[in-house]
Amino acid sequence: MDKIKNILMVGVGGQGIITASDILSEAALLDGHDVKKSEIHGMSQRGGSVFAHIRYGKKVYSPTIKTGEADVLLSLELIETVRWLSYANEKTKVILSETKIQPQTVKEYPESVIDSLTKKFKDFYLVNPIEINKQNGSHKVLNTTLLGVLSNLLEISDKSWEKAMENLVPKGTYESNLSAFSLGKKLFS
Amino acid sequence: MTNKNLLSGNEAIARGAYEAGVKVGVGYPGTPSTEILENFTKYEDVVTEWSVNEKVAMEVGLGSALAGKRTLVTMKHVGLNVAADPLFTASYIGANAGMVVVVADDPDLHSSQNEQDSRHYARAAKVPMLEPSDSQEAKEFVRYACELSEGFDTPIFLRSVTRISHSKTVVAFEPKLNYEHDKGFEKENIKKHVMIPAFARQRHFVVEDRMKALEEFSNRIEINRIEKGKGEIAFVTAGLCYNYVKEVFPEADIFKIGMVYPLPMRNLLEFCKGYEKVYVVEELDPFIEDQLKARGANNIVGKEILPVTGEYSPELIYTAITGNKFKGMEVGIKPFARPPMLCPGCPHAQTFNAMNKLGLTVSGDIGCYTLGTLPPYSAMHACVDMGASIPFAQGIELAQGSEFKYDVVAVIGDSTFAHSGITGLINAAYNKRRILVIVLDNSTTAMTGMQPNPFNGSTITGEETVVIDYQKLAEAIGIKKDNFRTVTAYKEEIISETIQELLAKKELCLMVVTGPCLIYKRKKEKNNG
Secondary structure (H helix, E strand, O other): OOOOEEEEEEEEOOOOHHHHHHHHHHHHHHOOOEEEEEEEOOHHHHOOEEEEEEEEEOOOOOOOOOOOOOOEEEEOOHHHHHHOHHHOOOOOEEEEEOOOOOOOOOOOOOOOHHHHHHHHOOOEEEEOHHHHHHHHOOOOOHHHHHHHHHHOOOOOOHHHHHHHHHHHOOOOOHHHHHHHHHHHHHHOO | OOOOEEEEHHHHHHHHHHHOOOOEEEEOOOOOOHHHHHHHOOOOOOEEEEOOOHHHHHHHHHHHHHOOOOEEEEEEHHHHHHOHHHHHHHHHHOOOOOEEEEEEEOOOOOOOOOOOOOHHHHHHHOOOEEOOOOHHHHHHHHHHHHHHHHHOOOOEEEEEEHHHHOEEEEEOOOOOOOOOOOOOOOOOOHHHHOOOHHHHHHHHHHHHHHHHHHHHHHOOOOOOEEEOOOOOOEEEEEHHHHHHHHHHOOOOEEEEEOEEEOOOHHHHHHHHHOOOOEEEEOOOOOHHHHHHHHOOOOOEEOOOOOOOOOOOOHHHHHHHHHOOOOOOOOOOOOOOOOOOOOOOOOOOHHHHHHHHHHOOEEEOOOOHHHHHHOOOOOOOOEOOOOOOHHHHHHHHHHHHHHHOOOOEEEEEEHHHHHHHHHHHHHHHHHOOOOOEEEEEEOOOEOOOOOEOOOOOOEOOOOOEOOOOOHHHHHHHHOOOHHHEEEEEOOOHHHHHHHHHHHHHOOOOEEEEEEOOOHHHHHHHHHHHO
16 A cells, blocks of 8 residues: 555544544554654643644655645544644545534634535534433543544554554553444444 | 554653663653653663753753763753753763753744754754654664764754654664663863863863764764655755655655754765755754855755744645645634633632732743733733743833832742742842742642642652742741741632732732642542542
8 A cells, every 4th residue: 555544633632632543543553554643732731722643554754644635534623623624625534523612712603614514525424422422321432433433434454443442542441442433333334 | 573663752762762771861841852751761770850950950961971871861942041051061071971962842832932943052062963853763863872972972962843752653662772881970080070261171172173073973874864866856854854855755865864963064065066956954943054055055945945933844845845735625614713721720710810800010931820821811921931930020120110019920830930930039039129929839840741840749750759848948038927928729819818918018029829730630639549
């Protein structure tokens, strides 16, 4: 596989972007790919935007994705999807949790974000977080369910996904993460 | 089991230090450098400390290297300003065992107060500097830096940037080197260790000779190399930018520089002669470009098309050179900004509310609480560098003279106060200033991820240690007993009353507001049970 896969994960501090991107990177590594991942944290813990670029393939140079070249945009927050759209093109597959996080300082959350997005992208996977959290019995593994959705769009083996989760999720949460992942896998099939 | 591991640049530097047999690791936390020491301290058979500031770290590190142990010193770019004094003379003294100073720059100011290019320090202090392109190189370069440091008897820099420190790339592990240095501290060698003018004058010749030897040497090392492509376009680049160039010009001829100071000038000039035009790609200042031009290369293109500010990206480089743009999507919705904020429920928000309502002039400092500048608090009016809050407020008082209205307060966090705030407070007491100093004590160094400090009773390894007593400190430096108060962070009224009461004294006062960081508290509770 010469073509590099580019996955952009975006959200807000505390939503689990960093862990989810670590799991994907590790799974790609276990499948034998060269992998690079770039993330910006630091101020992010204080409610700022968080994003992670994950690139894998035979030989990866830049740790960042180029403008318009994301194969998948996985987003845990509505407006964050819009913020990072410049990395997407009309063929980009978008996985989106319908979550709204509104800072105190913002009076009105922009309307019809989902409508404008669905018009632009053919491959659009919209996830209802309330529904998923109910099915998972927890709000802590929503990111893992989105990874399950993502796994159907990539060619990484289940074995590597599972091993990556085993290595990286907090102690004692492997089982709940695994079932959240399976839920995501089945969601759109 | 394949030997492939995904490591951030910072984790890789820590791993590299471990593999190289580095024994001592010291530093002060600062994004994006913090995780280096946090990871290094986890390895067996190493000795580490969070020093109170970068200057102290540099001095501890120099002592340790001279005493014969390979040593790692870590800091962010602005921390190197604090450590510059010992750095310039450490260059004269040399190293004995390897002394590697890691400095992490922050192009685009993800979490910093300026965007300085630390490569200038290598040149100014006459200290060699290596710059890795990814985590594998970051790891390898630490070991190589140790060898060069010993071989040329000099401290050596390893420079990182945020995108190297916080990007993960594949690293192959090697076993730890069983490193034994043969010399301990040579007490008799005063001509090398005591920098009185007579001795230092002689050492300066040694330094100049060393740098000449290093420049010559840099023409012969593998980390400075030419990668031949199709010969249609040529680049000189280093560090992260090398990967950006490879991404968009995979078939270019590239001179990849691993040692950014001193530059392999002979080879570089020879390389440049082979092309009509050579692009020099480097983030921030034209450090390589200016030196090449000064040595007569007249076909260099760099900052005339590439910016001095911000981070680069593959597409930025591509567009600057070809004029072709990359296109992304947009939907015509303008996303609102999501500025970082004090955490919801942060106990220290109350103090900012109180200061805002009292309409005070607030001289601020570096930490989470700098976020008190922004709405809804809007209660900070200046912030410069670590520890500046207290002296800056004194400057306002001095300038206002008889017009001074006793409405100026300095606000500083516990870790920053220990770092370099105390010196400013001594200055205020000694010079009879009349400001109010407020320490917001959250029991940790929160902004960089909960590192312990001299006010919270534990060391980098979690061991119990002494705690500075604010009241005794205030007394010792000459603040009147009645001009000192401690209040808890939770009641805005009491905070407000105390501020007013102390300002009314029209004398130097110290007020400590205590309220542990919520994240720290949660973390501590989790660890305890």
